Amino acid sequence: MGLSTLIACHECDLLQRRVPLAKAGVARCRRCDAVLYRGSSSEDLDRALAYTLGGLILFLIANAYPIVALEIQANRQAASLYDTVHALWIDGREDVSLLVAFTTLVTPSLEISLLLYLLIPLRFGRTPSETVAVLRFLQRVKPWSMMEVFLLGILVSLVKLEHLAHVEPGIALWAFGALIPILIAAAGAFNPEDIWTKIDQVA
Amino acid sequence: MNQRPMTARQLGLCACHTCGLLSKWERGHVDLTCPRCRSHLHLRKPDSIARTWAFLIASYLLFLPANLLPIMHTNSLFGAQSDTIMSGIVYLWVSGSWHLALVVFIASILVPSAKLLALTFLAVSVQKRSQWDPIQRTNMYRIVELVGRWSMLDIFVVSVLVALVQLQSLATIRAGHGAVAFGAVVVLTMFAAMEFDPRLIWDPQDDAS
Numbered sequence: 001m002g003l004s005t006l007i008a009c010h011e012c013d014l015l016q017r018r019v020p021l022a023k024a025g026v027a028r029c030r031r032c033d034a035v036l037y038r039g040s041s042s043e044d045l046d047r048a049l050a051y052t053l054g055g056l057i058l059f060l061i062a063n064a065y066p067i068v069a070l071e072i073q074a075n076r077q078a079a080s081l082y083d084t085v086h087a088l089w090i091d092g093r094e095d096v097s098l099l100v101a102f103t104t105l106v107t108p109s110l111e112i113s114l115l116l117y118l119l120i121p122l123r124f125g126r127t128p129s130e131t132v133a134v135l136r137f138l139q140r141v142k143p144w145s146m147m148e149v150f151l152l153g154i155l156v157s158l159v160k161l162e163h164l165a166h167v168e169p170g171i172a173l174w175a176f177g178a179l180i181p182i183l184i185a186a187a188g189a190f191n192p193e194d195i196w197t198k199i200d201q202v203a
Numbered sequence: 204m205n206q207r208p209m210t211a212r213q214l215g216l217c218a219c220h221t222c223g224l225l226s227k228w229e230r231g232h233v234d235l236t237c238p239r240c241r242s243h244l245h246l247r248k249p250d251s252i253a254r255t256w257a258f259l260i261a262s263y264l265l266f267l268p269a270n271l272l273p274i275m276h277t278n279s280l281f282g283a284q285s286d287t288i289m290s291g292i293v294y295l296w297v298s299g300s301w302h303l304a305l306v307v308f309i310a311s312i313l314v315p316s317a318k319l320l321a322l323t324f325l326a327v328s329v330q331k332r333s334q335w336d337p338i339q340r341t342n343m344y345r346i347v348e349l350v351g352r353w354s355m356l357d358i359f360v361v362s363v364l365v366a367l368v369q370l371q372s373l374a375t376i377r378a379g380h381g382a383v384a385f386g387a388v389v390v391l392t393m394f395a396a397m398e399f400d401p402r403l404i405w406d407p408q409d410d411a412s
């Protein structure tokens with residue numbers, strides 16, 4: 001009997017038969033409407049790789065340049081993403097500093113580099129040796145990547161400071177703004193299901 | 204095939220929580236691993252309800268300090284000032300940015316409290332093996348999972364302000380104890396939501412049918 005022709009909904013456990021899907025198709029649970037799997041196309045891999053590479057470049061820019069600069073009476077202060085982590089640390093708030101570093105620096109950079117580790121060899125028809133461990137890790141770490149929340153946080157702080165001083169958005173702010181949709185597009189094009197099937201065929 | 208829909212558990216099958224592959228579930232076997240990805244197999248998330256409760260109780264304990272302690276201290280030529288989450292929202296409101304005040308209110312006050320209440324309700328209902336509208340409860344769980352991360356908003360606001368406003372004699376902003384408690388509440392409620400297994404909502408109904 002072919003267990004691989006069946007799928008159990010991860011939210012309500014209902015068993016359902018897998019059916020082949022069209023390119024942009026989505027299979028939803030008959031009972032609770034959870035997304036079970038998505039249809040795949042041959043360009044998925046190319047698109048995922050392109051978006052992730054774009055994401056990498058924007059992420060580097062977002063980290064290399066100041067997000068915003070502040071001017072009060074000829075005193076100028078600029079802050080990059082790393083500066084926010086550093087300032088909290090020297091302020092004696094190591095715990096908060098680590099939380100910010102983990103959600104805006106460590107997790108996103110791990111996510112982007114591990115995706116590239118998977119996608120580049122797959123693009124050339126090879127399956128990287130640590131695929132299983134990396135997929136498992138990516139799934140676990142995903143909720144902790146909070147770039148979009150951080151972007152909203154920057155915007156709120158800009159409004160708060162507007163009343164006190166002259167604020168000037170930096171290059172990194174624009175990079176952040178472009179990074180969010182690109183990361184969403186990369187996640188949309190990346191289909192772990194395909195990789196699992198590929199591993200199945202090898203085994 | 205019979206007409207009545209069956210769950211994997213009723214057929215003695217277990218889906219891998221990492222890769223989704225179905226395997227035969229053997230009762231009493233504690234060390235089953237997925238043949239494809241080698242993750243440990245569990246019929247349901249282990250000790251789901253007990254762990255959800257543990258994280259929930261810890262979140263409740265920190266909820267008051269998170270909201271009552273100042274999350275930041277401002278020192279400027281105009282004097283010193285301490286802000287809690289709520290006073291920061293009031294400040295945004297009176298300074299004319301009512302739309303941002305609303306955003307911060309939703310992210311920092313409404314979402315964390317609603318999330319605690321919703322998860323408590325879900326945990327109680329599952330523990331009582333309630334059969335009340337499983338679709339509604341599953342949707343509730345999905346919303347909780349989706350919006351929880353946005354509560355980190357105020358932590359990020361404080362961290363940007365601390366980094367920017369370091370103008371020695373003119374003005375400095377420092378993070379307060381409330382920021383630690385608030386960050387902890389966000390992280391703990393995220394863990395609580397992750398430990399909760401939505402399939403438990405459906406089990407009582409499936410057992411009854």
Ligand SMILES: [Zn+2]
Pocket residue numbers: 009010011012013014029030031032033034
């Ligand atoms: Zn379902």
